[in-house]
Amino acid sequence: MWKCSVCNFIFEGEDAPDKCPKCGAPKEKYSRLEEAAEQKIAGARENNHLLMTSIDLLDELEAIGERGTEINLDPWCLGYFTKLKEQAKLLKQTSLAEIEVHVKKDKWG
Ligand SMILES: [Fe+2]
The missing domain is CATH 1.10.287 (Helix Hairpins)
Incomplete structure (x- = not known):
């Protein structure tokens, strides 16, 4: 699981998304839980x-x-x-x- 530090969206996958599906923040804003x-x-x-x-x-x-x-x-x-x-x-x-x-x-x- 990956969490967006901007909007708290939880992304499930091997890698963080290129762009947050919720707020559009770039991949760098994601950290692995x-x-x-x-x-x-x-x-x-x-x-x-x-x-x-x-x-x-x-x-x-x-x-x-x-x-x-x-x-x-x-x-x-x-x-x-x-x-x-x-x-x-x-x-x-x-x-x-x-x-x-x-x-x-x-x-x-
Ligand atoms: Fe986000």
Whole structure:
């Protein structure tokens, strides 16, 4: 992996690109990442992908909870769907906040 010192673009390949695909900086602005940095980026990518996938699923759970409360079939189900909606929303918000932390702490990639 190679990193552009101008825009932080990560390029994967045997050699750095002649020109940065993102900002157009010349090859000299690229430096090769150490193995540990590459592993950190790979872990961050997978972790953040999992967070984003879980956020999509939590969106669906929140919508299920919303629909269940609208139907309001009986008290137990109303309680269940109300809790589902609230907890899905809370988990979604905490995941979004954690992604923001990762972006600011260079745990992205
Ligand atoms: Fe760049």
